Structures are given as C-alpha cells and as structure tokens.
Amino acid sequence: MTQFADRNYNSADGLGARVTRFATTGIFAALALVFLWFGAMKFTAYEAGAIRGLVENSPFIGWLYAILSERAVSGLIGTVELIIAALLAARAVKPELAVVGALGAVATFVITSSFFLTTPGVFIPEHGILAISVVPGQFLLKDIVLLFASLFALGNALRASGK
DSSP states (O other): OOGGGGGTTSTSSSSHHHHHHHHHHHHHHHHHHHHHHHHHTTTTTHHHHHHHHHHHHOTTTTTHHSSHHHHHHHHHHHHHHHHHHHHHHGTTTTTHHEEEEEEEEHHHHHHHHHHHHHHHTOGGGGTTTTBIIIIIIIITTTTTHHHHHHHHHHHHHHHHOOO
C-alpha cells in the first residue's frame, strides 16, 4: 500500500501540476484585470481625487503633485497601470513582455504597500496596537498579497522566457 506522502503529486501531469498551471494562468489574468480596471479608473475625476490622500503622502511619488495637477498625476499612474496590464496579458504569447509587466507590478505594489506606513489614518491606536482602519488600512494591507502574486508572476515569466 502506497503511503499518502509517497504519492507523486508533483509530476508533470499530476493534480498539483494541474492546479499550479491553472493558478498561474489565474494570477496573470487577475493581475492584468486589476491593472486594467484600476488603470482605466485613474482617468476619472472621482478616482483622481480618491487616490490623492494615498499618493501625496508617499516619499516615492508624492512629489508628482508639485509638478502636475491632480488629474495629470492620476492619468500618469493610469497610463502606467494600463501598460502593465497589457504586458502581463502578453504572458501567453511573449513571456519576455510579461517579465517587464511583472517588474512593473512588483514596483507598483512595493510603492502601494509603503502607503500602509505613510498614509494618515491607517492605524487606530485607541483600539489597540494592531487595529487598522477599513479604509485606508485594510484596503492597503491586501497590496502585500498582490506584491507576492506579482513576484510569483515575475519568477514564472522569467522561467518561461528562459532566464
């Protein structure tokens, strides 16, 4: 009788491999969808105003408001996000493009994860040391997951492109 631990679930056609292939496709599609949707929203006045409180406190990109209008900053970010979406979506046909897209996604989520520490109103000290607000706190916390999904996508795209 074969022990459960001895079964080869990691073979090229095993269940683990099939789930991994499905999840990998899903990660690329989900990241591309997030960047497409969020990028398109950046061209609306609503979104331009909504991101200001996050962006203006960032030491990485807050300086943009000193040289560009609120709508221009949002449009610039949206343009970058739409480019990242297209590059990630290209994974199936040209993995090298997805490498660039995944690098952009990693950079994006490093920056947005830093908003967790730079945006006022994330922490609610009167409710305890670990208390964070729903918005912006919990909203920003999920960017850590997106950062690691982007790192996974980068590794996968690098492997697929032979690097």
